[in-house]
Amino acid sequence: MRKYFQAWNIILVAIFVILFFAVLYPILYIFKASFVNPETGAFSLKSYATFLHYPYYLRCLRNSLFVSTLSTVFALAIGIPFAFFLSRYRIPGKNIIRTLGTLPLILPTFIGAEAWLILLGRNGLFAKMFHGIGIEIPSIYGWKGIVLVFTLQFFPFVFLMVSAALNAIDRSLEEAATNLGAGRLRVFFTVTLPVVTPAILSGALVVFYLCIENFGVPVLIGEDFRVLSVQAYNEFISELGGNPSMAGALSMILLAITLGLTIFQKYWVERKNYTMTSLNPLEVKRLRSLPTFLIWFFCAGVVFVALFPFAVVMVSSITKTQGPVMYFGQFSLENFIRAFTIAPRPIFNSFFLATVATLIGIVFGIVVSYLLVRKRGAVSYLLDLLVMLPLAIAGTVQGIALAATYNKGIIVLTGTWTILVLAYFIRKAPYSIKTTSSLLQQIDPSVEEASINLGVPPVRSFIRVVLPIMMPGIIAGAIIMWVTTLAELSSTIVLYYGPWATMTVEIFQRIGSGDFGPASAYATILIISVLIPLFILNRVSGKDLASSL
Amino acid sequence: MRVELTNITKLFGPLKAVDNVSLTIGEGDFFTLLGPSGCGKTTLLRTIAGFYNPDAGEIRFGERLINHIPAHRRETGMVFQNYALFPHLSVFDNIAYGLRARKIPKPEIALRVGRIIKNVQLDGLENRAPSKLSGGQQQRVALARALVISPQILLMDEPLSNLDAKLRVNMREEIRRIQKELGITTIYVTHDQEEAMAVSDRIAILNRGRLEQVGAPAEIYYRPESRFAAEFMGSSNIIEMDVTGWDEDHSRIAAETDGQRFSLRGEKPSGPRITLSVRPEWIRVVAGPRDGGANILPGTVLSSTFLGSMIRYRISGPGGKPVVIEVHDPDEGDIRKDGETLWYQLPPDRPLVIRD
Numbered sequence: 001m002r003k004y005f006q007a008w009n010i011i012l013v014a015i016f017v018i019l020f021f022a023v024l025y026p027i028l029y030i031f032k033a034s035f036v037n038p039e040t041g042a043f044s045l046k047s048y049a050t051f052l053h054y055p056y057y058l059r060c061l062r063n064s065l066f067v068s069t070l071s072t073v074f075a076l077a078i079g080i081p082f083a084f085f086l087s088r089y090r091i092p093g094k095n096i097i098r099t100l101g102t103l104p105l106i107l108p109t110f111i112g113a114e115a116w117l118i119l120l121g122r123n124g125l126f127a128k129m130f131h132g133i134g135i136e137i138p139s140i141y142g143w144k145g146i147v148l149v150f151t152l153q154f155f156p157f158v159f160l161m162v163s164a165a166l167n168a169i170d171r172s173l174e175e176a177a178t179n180l181g182a183g184r185l186r187v188f189f190t191v192t193l194p195v196v197t198p199a200i201l202s203g204a205l206v207v208f209y210l211c212i213e214n215f216g217v218p219v220l221i222g223e224d225f226r227v228l229s230v231q232a233y234n235e236f237i238s239e240l241g242g243n244p245s246m247a248g249a250l251s252m253i254l255l256a257i258t259l260g261l262t263i264f265q266k267y268w269v270e271r272k273n274y275t276m277t278s279l280n281p282l283e284v285k286r287l288r289s290l291p292t293f294l295i296w297f298f299c300a301g302v303v304f305v306a307l308f309p310f311a312v313v314m315v316s317s318i319t320k321t322q323g324p325v326m327y328f329g330q331f332s333l334e335n336f337i338r339a340f341t342i343a344p345r346p347i348f349n350s351f352f353l354a355t356v357a358t359l360i361g362i363v364f365g366i367v368v369s370y371l372l373v374r375k376r377g378a379v380s381y382l383l384d385l386l387v388m389l390p391l392a393i394a395g396t397v398q399g400i401a402l403a404a405t406y407n408k409g410i411i412v413l414t415g416t417w418t419i420l421v422l423a424y425f426i427r428k429a430p431y432s433i434k435t436t437s438s439l440l441q442q443i444d445p446s447v448e449e450a451s452i453n454l455g456v457p458p459v460r461s462f463i464r465v466v467l468p469i470m471m472p473g474i475i476a477g478a479i480i481m482w483v484t485t486l487a488e489l490s491s492t493i494v495l496y497y498g499p500w501a502t503m504t505v506e507i508f509q510r511i512g513s514g515d516f517g518p519a520s521a522y523a524t525i526l527i528i529s530v531l532i533p534l535f536i537l538n539r540v541s542g543k544d545l546a547s548s549l
Numbered sequence: 550m551r552v553e554l555t556n557i558t559k560l561f562g563p564l565k566a567v568d569n570v571s572l573t574i575g576e577g578d579f580f581t582l583l584g585p586s587g588c589g590k591t592t593l594l595r596t597i598a599g600f601y602n603p604d605a606g607e608i609r610f611g612e613r614l615i616n617h618i619p620a621h622r623r624e625t626g627m628v629f630q631n632y633a634l635f636p637h638l639s640v641f642d643n644i645a646y647g648l649r650a651r652k653i654p655k656p657e658i659a660l661r662v663g664r665i666i667k668n669v670q671l672d673g674l675e676n677r678a679p680s681k682l683s684g685g686q687q688q689r690v691a692l693a694r695a696l697v698i699s700p701q702i703l704l705m706d707e708p709l710s711n712l713d714a715k716l717r718v719n720m721r722e723e724i725r726r727i728q729k730e731l732g733i734t735t736i737y738v739t740h741d742q743e744e745a746m747a748v749s750d751r752i753a754i755l756n757r758g759r760l761e762q763v764g765a766p767a768e769i770y771y772r773p774e775s776r777f778a779a780e781f782m783g784s785s786n787i788i789e790m791d792v793t794g795w796d797e798d799h800s801r802i803a804a805e806t807d808g809q810r811f812s813l814r815g816e817k818p819s820g821p822r823i824t825l826s827v828r829p830e831w832i833r834v835v836a837g838p839r840d841g842g843a844n845i846l847p848g849t850v851l852s853s854t855f856l857g858s859m860i861r862y863r864i865s866g867p868g869g870k871p872v873v874i875e876v877h878d879p880d881e882g883d884i885r886k887d888g889e890t891l892w893y894q895l896p897p898d899r900p901l902v903i904r905d
Contacts, residue, residue: 446633449600452620453627454647454698461621468637 007459008375011367012383018364019386022426026401027255027393033404034248047249057231061253064227067143067218068211071150075207078151078302079158080200085295086159087166090286097299099538104306105156106530108487108504110216111523112149114511115309116140117221118316118520123324145221150211152306157210158203165199166192171282198269205265213258213394215490220511228254229396233494236400244404251397262392310527317524321517335521343518345499346506347525353417353502354485357424361481362474364425365432366467372433373440390427395490398423403494417500420492424485431484432477439473440466479537483530550611550701550734551576552597557606559592559758566592567603568758574736574751579728581737583745584755585781590738591706593755597736598704599623610701626695627704631711632687634679640690641666641675647698665697668727685716692724696731703728703735709744721748742782746770754778770828774904779826786827786872788895792818802902807867811895812843815902825901829861829875833894834883844895848872850885860884864891 037044051057085091086098104112119126120140130137138144169192177187218227226234228250236247287295320330339347368387372380390398402423406413413419443466451461467474489504496505503522510519552574559567567589574580582590595601597608599620608615615623626647635643641662648658666672669689679687688708695703708724709717725748728735739745745752746766754761754769754777762769762778773779776787793810794803795817802813804823813825838845848864851871860879866872874893876883885891895901 443636444631444633446629446631447635449598449620450627450629450633450694451635451646452600453598453623453625453704454694455621455624455650456646457619457621465635469635471637 008371012371012375012379015364015368015371015383016386019383019426022402022422023386023389023393026398026405029405030244030248030251030397030401033244034252036245038245044245047245050246051249051253057250060226060228060231060250063143063225064212064229064254064257067146067150067227068208070143071147071154071211072204072208074147074151075155075158076200076204079155079203080162082155082299082302083159083162083166085299087163088282088285089292089295090284091292091296091299093296093300097303100303100307101159101299102156103531104153106483106487106534107153107310107527108216108489108523108530109149109153109214110220110489110504110508110511111313111527112153112309113145113217113220114507114516114519114523115312115316116145116149117511118312118326118516119309120145121221121324123326125326125328141221141223142225143222146218146225146227149217149221150207150214152309154207154210155302155306157206158200161199161203161206162196165196167281169195169282174282201269202265205261205269209258209261209265212261213254213396213490215394215396215493216508220508228257229394229490232400233396236403236494247400248404251394251400254394255397258394258397259392313520314524314527316516317520319517319520321515321520324514324516326516335517336524338518339521339525343506346501346503346522349417349500350486350503350526351529353420353424353500354482357421357428357485358478358482360421361425361429361432362478364429365436365477366470366474368429369433369437369440369470370462370466373437374445387433388430391430393427395427395488396494398427399491399494402491414495415497419495420500420502423491423495424488425481427488427491428481428485431480432474435477435480436470436473439470443469476537479533483533486526486529551609552580552702552734552736553607553609554593554597555607555609557593557596557603557608559589559596559601560604561592565758567596569606570755570758570760571606572753572760572763574734577732577734579725579735579737579748579750581739581745581749581752582755583739583742583752583781584761585740587757588755589758590740590755592758594704594706594736594738597702598625598627624698624700625702625704626698626700628688628691628695628706628708630707632679632691634687634690634694636679639676639678640671640682643679643690644694644697646694651698661697662693665693668696668730669693669723684712685720688712688720692727696727696733701734703733705735705737707738707740709739709741717744718747724748746782752782754781756781772900773826776824776826776903776905779903784829784873786825786829786832786866788825788827788867788870788872790823790825790867792821792823809846809867812897813895813902814898814900818902823902824905825895826903827872827895827901829873830877831896831899832872832874833896834874834876835892835894837892840892840894842894843897845892846895847890847892850887850889850891852887853885855884862891864893 034047035043035045037046082101086094086101091097117140118124120137121127124140127137140148173195174187174191177191182190213229215229215233218225219230219233222230232247232250232254235250236244286292315328316326317335318331318333320327320332321335368383372384402419403414406419413422447469448461448466451465452458456464487504489508492502492504493508496502501509503526507519507522507526510516510522552572554570554572557567557570558565570589570593582593584590592601596603599615599618603616610623635646638646644662644665645658648661653661666675669692671686671689671693674682674686679690682690691708705724709720712720721744737745737748749766751763751765752769753763756777761781762774769778769782773782773785779785779787788806790804790806790811792802793805795801796803797817800814800816802815802818802823804811804813813823815823835845838847846867848866851863851865853863854861859875859877862874862876862885863871864874872893
């Protein structure tokens with residue numbers, strides 16, 4: 001028994017060491033760098049002073065807040081009614097709408113951005129079509145395009161959270177209000193809405209967070225409209241003897257925002273959530289045909305507009321292209337042939353890195369979940385904070401921190417593929433830990449004790465009893481890790497070097513140089529690689545994967 | 550297998566969950582640890598199973614000291630409160646789990662599992678998943694799984710608490726039948742005194758980690774040693790009196806409270822006051838003050854509950870404390886209304902005095 005605990009203690013120390021060097025130290029490193037004058041090496045507030053002094057930098061902050069706020073408002077405007085309609089009314093094709101409605105949040109945002117460029121960009125399909133009939137449509141570049149893509153890709157978070165809250169309401173709650181004399185509208189505004197408000201707030205915070213940390217969309221269609229994440233990247237990349245201090249300062253400002261949002265979410269909003277055990281869920285009402293049609297039209301329309309870009313990208317990939325000019329209607333496999341024969345390396349890189357990071361993440365996730373759930377105490381609280389911290393750090397910031405830290409010194413990782421794996425696994429492990437530990441929480445410790453009592457030593461009992469029960473959570477976590485790693489752009493773009501460019505990097509660069517054809521081919525491979533495992537898992541376990549993101 | 554606990558203490562931080570408990574559980578005994586929640590009974594059981602290390606004291610199975618034997622090598626079979634069935638294994642595989650861990654050859658596993666399945670009446674359910682079983686069936690699987698390894702000692706932690714009342718009665722009879730058939734030493738934890746009385750050879754009453762009393766069910770019921778034991782095992786009227794005399798020849802105590810004199814059977818009192826524990830059904834309703842000798846006193850009916858075979862009165866008693874009386878098989882005409890006066894008698898010849 002005592003030995004067993006010692007084994008876990010050694011593992012615990014090892015995990016803290018990993019977390020310290022992979023998460024905490026790099027952040028502290030750039031924190032320190034942001035206060036150092038790069039020329040003299042002395043302590044200096046110059047970078048922060050520059051930030052406050054030049055309107056150029058302040059505008060980045062303002063832009064970030066502006067697009068994030070606007071996108072959040074729109075995501076709420078779409079997500080809330082979407083959730084209400086789907087959970088309270090009978091609509092034809094409801095299940096398909098619900099499933100498709102969650103897809104946008106798994107599909108990479110920068111591919112969405114690419115699609116809108118194909119449609120409404122300078123050589124865009126729609127842009128040219130409308131131009132042909134004398135209509136000038138507003139430019140997609142700048143904040144309008146960013147808000148459009150953000151809204152369409154992030155509204156499902158609002159939808160998922162609000163529907164979860166709605167489904168947790170017991171019918172008796174509304175019946176009680178009715179019984180006390182409240183009319184339909186009064187019930188809605190005094191009972192239903194207040195009960196789901198915490199969920200709405202949570203959804204809003206998540207969307208805001210995702211917008212402000214996003215890198216791919218603003219960098220692709222923002223053009224002169226600079227946001228914080230993009231500016232931090234620019235400062236860091238153009239650095240090379242340039243200004244690590246400024247990149248550090250911008251990263252710290254972004255980190256302060258994302259961290260603040262996360263803390264606010266965790267300690268304020270989550271606490272407001274009402275937990276209910278719903279015995280009888282709310283009644284699903286059947287409306288007359290016209291209202292039903294209008295509701296259906298709204299929901300189906302939203303899903304269509306949100307997914308249409310991805311269809312566009314897939315069609316583009318099999319369309320004859322020449323640079324940014326696409327000959328829609330002319331079928332060609334040239335893009336794929338090029339991708340697979342001339343430049344297959346990014347495909348291999350993506351799959352290889354995602355697989356390695358996932359495998360490490362699985363082991364890490366199992367061990368950490370076990371420690372979190374079974375060995376409660378102050379240490380596990382600290383572990384929980386540290387391991388979940390990457391969820392509050394923008395990919396760009398984490399990339400910059402890791403690249404800067406392991407650039408020189410005893411451990412040099414920058415410029416190797418291991419730093420990519422490190423970044424991926426540390427950023428995605430929280431998903432695995434979430435799915436695994438929530439399952440572990442449902443397993444009573446006595447199940448393990450029963451095995452020990454029947455003569456199987458503790459560690460073997462864990463392997464034979466606990467592991468199999470945790471398996472669905474482990475698999476779900478692994479798939480989420482794998483697909484989100486495949487789609488990861490923000491940290492990759494900072495950390496990759498030449499031969500280790502991934503598909504995401506390749507797509508990003510091809511779009512940048514106007515090569516939409518090859519970009520679409522890689523994007524299509526990426527979309528399919530993301531959708532297939534999710535589809536299989538959904539079929540096998542019936543689990544809505546998006547909900548565990 | 551005999552189980553011997555010597556001065557066992559288990560601490561949880563500053564809390565003494567088990568406080569210096571010594572017990573001997575005889576070979577083949579059905580021994581119950583009885584007490585309210587938080588009394589340390591489950592902690593003691595888990596210490597015997599090896600899930601906790603005692604902070605002091607010795608545990609022996611037979612002659613063998615097992616303090617340092619890890620839980621998986623103690624050869625006990627344990628039935629958990631929530632059954633702890635392995636959700637990913639079928640009924641058969643759940644039961645076979647311990648045998649496989651012992652590398653028993655396959656044909657023998659099939660034989661032994663088959664036999665125990667028959668004994669606990671689970672025939673035909675071998676391939677079911679635990680989640681597809683009723684509560685009673687899950688309970689049987691848990692029992693079979695613990696028994697099939699032929700453990701030296703069977704440990705049961707509130708095994709019936711998740712079942713409904715009727716099933717609980719059936720299952721406890723079944724557990725008792727199987728235990729007698731196998732003659733296995735069994736340590737059983739429960740907070741339900743009726744269940745404890747129904748199944749046990751001997752009972753240990755625990756209170757705040759300490760042992761209150763150990764004995765056969767009847768022994769504890771008729772001769773509780775402490776107020777706690779008296780009140781926990783059945784219900785009892787606790788009455789305090791001043792000692793006025795001691796008749797050594799007849800072992801009788803003369804006592805007084807509220808100006809009323811009593812004559813009681815008992816040993817020489819250790820102090821000026823004594824405490825009595827009087828079971829409600831031991832108190833007799835009498836016609837009047839001269840009806841049958843000593844210890845007769847009047848009371849006013851405060852409330853009554855008619856239960857068919859029995860009527861229960863709450864009556865104003867000595868010192869203003871109400872007394873509960875149970876009259877079995879009452880005549881309809883004898884039923885008293887609230888506010889009526891009633892004469893009753895404390896039994897002169899039963900041992901009523903307890904240690905407080």
